[in-house]
Amino acid sequence: MSIASEIIRPKQGYKLHFVQTAKYKTNTLVWKMKAPLEKETVTLRALLPHVLQSNSRQFPTTTELRSYLDELYGASLYVDVAKKGEYHIMTFTMEIANEKFLSDPAPLLEKGFDLLTGILFEPNASGNAFHQSTIEKEKRTLKQRIQSVYDDKMRYSASRLIEEMCKGEPYEAEATGISEMVEEITASSLYEYYQKALNEDEIDFYVIGDIDATEVERLADNKLKLADRTPLKLSATQIKVEKVxxxxxxxxxxxxxxxxxxxxxxxxxxxxxxxxxxxxxxxxxxxxxxxxxxxxxxxxxxxxxxxxxxxxxxxxxxxxxxxxxxxxxxxxxxxxxxxxxxxxxxxxxxxxxxxxxxxxxxxxxxxxxxxxxxxxxxxxxxxxxxxxxxxxxxxxxxxxxxxxxxxxxxxxxxxxxxxxxxxxx
Amino acid sequence: MEKILFEQLQEELFYEKMANGLDVYILPKQGFNKSYATFTTKYGSIDNHFNPPGKDSTVKVPDGIAHFLEHKLFEKEDGDVFQQFSKQGASANAFTSFTRTSYLFSSTSDFEKNLKTLIDFVQEPYFTEKTVEKEKGIIGQEIKMYEDNPDWRLYFGCIENMYYNHPVKIDIAGTVESIADITKDMLYQCYETFYHPSNMLIFIVGPVDTEETMTFIRQNQESKPFVDLPEIKRHFENEPEEVAEKKRILEMNVQSSKVMVGIKAAKTDLQGIELLKYELAANVLLDILFSKSSNHFDELYSEGLIDQTFSYDYTQEYGFGFAMIGGDTRQPDTLTDKLTAILLNSKSGEGVTEATLNRTKKKKIGSFLRALNSPEYIANQFTRYSFNEMNLFDVVTTLENLTLDDICSVADSLIKESRLTVFQVVPKK
The missing domain is CATH 3.30.830.10 (Metalloenzyme, LuxS/M16 peptidase-like)
Incomplete structure (x- = not known):
């Protein structure tokens, strides 16, 4: 007996992971992009998901995008960044009600799929640059987010330990980026990095819920077109301790x-x-x-x-x-x-x-x-x-x-x- | 045993009132690994002035005693109950709020054994002077941890601003000074007053056998000699309608400023469906005004006055209640002014339209479904609702039936200049 049967389908440019289960009242879509953790790119990667989730070509303002999420029975959309070993990971998560628990039978999964892919592949951008004022707002918020670590002393001390302990290793950087490197990011430099990440990151897409595997695969095949890639494999750098x-x-x-x-x-x-x-x-x-x-x-x-x-x-x-x-x-x-x-x-x-x-x-x-x-x-x-x-x-x-x-x-x-x-x- | 069916949600709830007065609810969840059980008393930090059982005179107990009791209940003559739970593969915990103390565990095996451990440890107090003294050091550190936490200071500072007399303004853990006075006899007195089964509720969610579990609890309770208890007499002083302080500022070792605007609740004698409707309508109102899909959010965010820490909530129980709106900001005074203006303008229903109401209702229904994925949410919220004579599973219907008039009437009763207050945390100069 298996406690969670994960089906993995390698696709061009990404892997589709699927777990069928009847225990939730919602369906969950999780999109993960992984690249080596580097001081030069960590701040770009900390900013990018927040810019993408702010709006899209179809919904050019946050108000429009969020109103649409409300219409989809309060579908939740959020982004997160993390470091794991020598990697940096950007995560986009969408949770959407399963319509079988609603009196309204609108097919929500496909709409959720469209919204998520719209955010990822059709951003609010023109001429190889993201929407200018979105970038400005999100840069300001990112700086505040980095700064706020100082105010939470439990987080601050945990972060300071890593900084001291892993000095000189990529791991010393916080996943949320480096404050001094926020200012220099521009609408076009971030767009350039976005293209690079879409083409080179290792991408894994998880779909969890009471849904049909063939339907999910059909949606994915229809809506996701990515370039082939060979992601880098890194193992953790091991450092011998000289003295405490x-x-x-x-x-x-x-x-x-x-x-x-x-x-x-x-x-x-x-x-x-x-x-x-x-x-x-x-x-x-x-x-x-x-x-x-x-x-x-x-x-x-x-x-x-x-x-x-x-x-x-x-x-x-x-x-x-x-x-x-x-x-x-x-x-x-x-x-x-x-x-x-x-x-x-x-x-x-x-x-x-x-x-x-x-x-x-x-x-x-x-x-x-x-x-x-x-x-x-x-x-x-x-x-x-x-x-x-x-x-x-x-x-x-x-x-x-x-x-x-x-x-x-x-x-x-x-x-x-x-x-x-x-x-x- | 009674069975209650919620068809649209595809859930079944089983209920039985035990002979000693204990309420037991079981919500079977097939497909889940985890079972989750809470054992809760309707006793929290606000219950500090009461008649001990059978006494005509009242007592006032030290601040933080309900929380202290929660800590001490885990310790027994033969050691710590945490050890027992982990031997049985369970993880246990407890929390104290303004109105409740809850003991809980979750496990993926040995459910009945763990349930027995939970019920028995809560129903067999063991307090000694020595262990009470030892706990003062531990809780002292818990208090200091919160004292360094600016978000907690902001939240509590705002509540303190609102209330003159009501004990909701007292920090749940008390202070290092107030807990110094606690003795084992006081703990027993509080225990005997508030831990009678007729003041308590068990809620179980998970892949359990309903019949078997109910029988087990029934037999367990019948084997214990509880004497019927007269109704608990709690005492609260009168509380003026307006806030006690309009504005206070706390300087702390932080880099970001924080603002919390509070609204003191108006009709705090509501219970049951009336309270459910009022609380949901107040939350819908806040959503219309401040959610990410609102114009106000976009405006405040674009001006750099708020960031992702911005949040809002309305909560009400018997005797107190409040809305809180705020977060980190670079300009505390400007944000305070804007939030206050938005609230005061909404009194006349500004921005509250049929379209925004319908969208917000949809969103709330969806988030409720999402919350039902969580056994913790179901058990804790159901208990809170039940202690206020409400039913958690009425949420969807009540939301669906909310009208524009309901929202406007809540705005009108709740929002008033004299009931608004602000608390700010700012960097030390």
Missing amino acids: NDIIEHQDVKQGKLNIGYRTHITYADKEYFALQLFNGIFGGFAHSKLFINVREKASLAYYASSRLESHKGLLLVMSGIENENYEQAVSIIKEQMQAMKNGDFTDQELSQTKAVVRNQVLETIDVARGLVEILYHNVVAGTSISLDEWLEKTETTTKEEIIKAGERIEMDTIYFLTGMEGEK
């Missing part, structure tokens, strides 16, 4: 933010990834994990203390919010817990608990159409073809020895602490 980097930054904050980065030298594409995932789960991924128990429950130092993986980059990242003066105690507890993990100092019960919640987490995620797409997309980024069933099976059969073995590769790289103004020289 300690960074302390002072700002006017009430709570200190402690973020610690480890290099695992294991990514989603590696067979050791299953063991790493469980390592992280026992260490800090959940409310039964060592970090939660020892930093929060036993020492009362924090409200949150957890860790997560950057699966395609091979990083393990710890985050916690603590009193400024508890810095040393918190760091030493976290180090002790990491050492305990490496020594295999965890019980069979912790392991089986973690396997159960990891499994639960994956099954829950795929109950949400967008979550399902994110999980399936790991295969595209990693260049693997592991089915969900296989994935769950491998997680289940991973042994304690394999987890300890994965732990041997983990190295602490950077400790970043955002703290209050006390003690500032």
Whole structure:
């Protein structure tokens, strides 16, 4: 029995992915464009999806476009950018009601398809340049979006850790772009990049819902005409840690933010990834994990203390919010817990608990159409073809020895602490 | 067990009131992996002044105690309930709002075992002085996390502006000082007042066997000796109609300014279908004025006064309610003036036409369908609606029946200069 059967059809210039399921009241279309993450292009890529979703040739203003979405029973359209490993990914998502739950039987899927392809291929542009005032508005908003990271101290400290830790690597850049590079973008330079991305990016198109595969394929074949391409395959750059980097930054904050980065030298594409995932789960991924128990429950130092993986980059990242003066105690507890993990100092019960919640987490995620797409997309980024069933099976059969073995590769790289103004020289 | 059918939505809802007064609802969802269950008491941060069971005199309890109790309920003599849930492959959580405290889990296996864990841990409090003291450090950090969060400060600052007396203006987690006074005896007192089954509701969504689950809950409840409880007496001071403060500005360590314009609700004694209609109409009005398809949005966005953080919402419960409109901006005062002007002009129905109303209704119906994909949304909203004597599944019909007159009459009753307020967060000089 398969828990989600993904059908993949290679087409000219893109791959069509299709999952038929009756559990949603909506249909979901997700369009993903992937290219190497580079300092030179990241800001263009951060801006482009926002310009495209503002309007189109058919709907030249945002008001017209959004009114049409309202007419389609509040179809939602949104864009997002992310970095995964050495790649940058632009995502366009449309969710549209399945008409069988409406008293009005208008065929919504095809209309949604037309709107999405209109936004992607028929933008509001003329003479090889996007509409001028759209560009100006979206540049202004992008600058504000980049700037707003500073105001959210949890995001800010996470982002600063990566910046310090991955200095000189493409990964140091935020997926949302670099503020200083926004101004120089013009309506024609962005248009030129748009053409390049359409021709060269690796494109994956997911359609999820209670719809017929032949119908989806017919729509796709009719409406999508793309040039052939050979996308670049990159693997994560692995850097050996010479010495642990300690960074302390002072700002006017009430709570200190402690973020610690480890290099695992294991990514989603590696067979050791299953063991790493469980390592992280026992260490800090959940409310039964060592970090939660020892930093929060036993020492009362924090409200949150957890860790997560950057699966395609091979990083393990710890985050916690603590009193400024508890810095040393918190760091030493976290180090002790990491050492305990490496020594295999965890019980069979912790392991089986973690396997159960990891499994639960994956099954829950795929109950949400967008979550399902994110999980399936790991295969595209990693260049693997592991089915969900296989994935769950491998997680289940991973042994304690394999987890300890994965732990041997983990190295602490950077400790970043955002703290209050006390003690500032 | 009663079965309620929603034909257009293709959903079935099962309901039973247990002998001890507990309401139980089950919405089967085949095809989903996940089952989701919430166990909620009609007790939140605003319930800080009440008569303990059987007492003639009232007590006032420290700010933040409902939330503190929520944290402490997870701890038992033999350890932490989180551990139990994760052994059974479930992930558990809880939250406290103004009017509710909710305990929940989601799982993709061992549903009944997890359900038993949920019901039993909520119905078996275990508070000691030692664990209460330990929690003060943890919640203290939670409070500080929010103090550094400008969006939370903006939201709460705006509510504080609106209210003179109503406890909705008190931060749900309290303050480091107020939680210092909390003792185990106070926790027991609040527990005994508000955690009786007749003040609570269980909602389950997922691929579950309805009959079996209902029987299990019935037997579980029958095995526990609950004594009937007289009606809970909560006390609230009178609240003037106008806002307490017209404008306040908070300087913080931020780079972007933020503005929130609030409207204090007018008719806060509504319940049931009246409230449902009023709340939906107020939200439709805000959509007409401020959604991305509105002229106002386009104008404000083009002038660089708002960005993608711009949002708006109307919410109302018994005794309080408010609209909030705002987001990040480069010009807080200009945005404040424009938003205020748009609101005041809409009092006479400006921009509210048959065409915009119909489009907005379609959009709202579509978003409601989208929300029904989410077990979390269904369980949490259904509970909130039920505590206000409304039915979540009446939303589509109520929306379809809204008329221009309904929208205009909400605009007329809600919007008034004296009920408007603004809160701004600006960078420190």
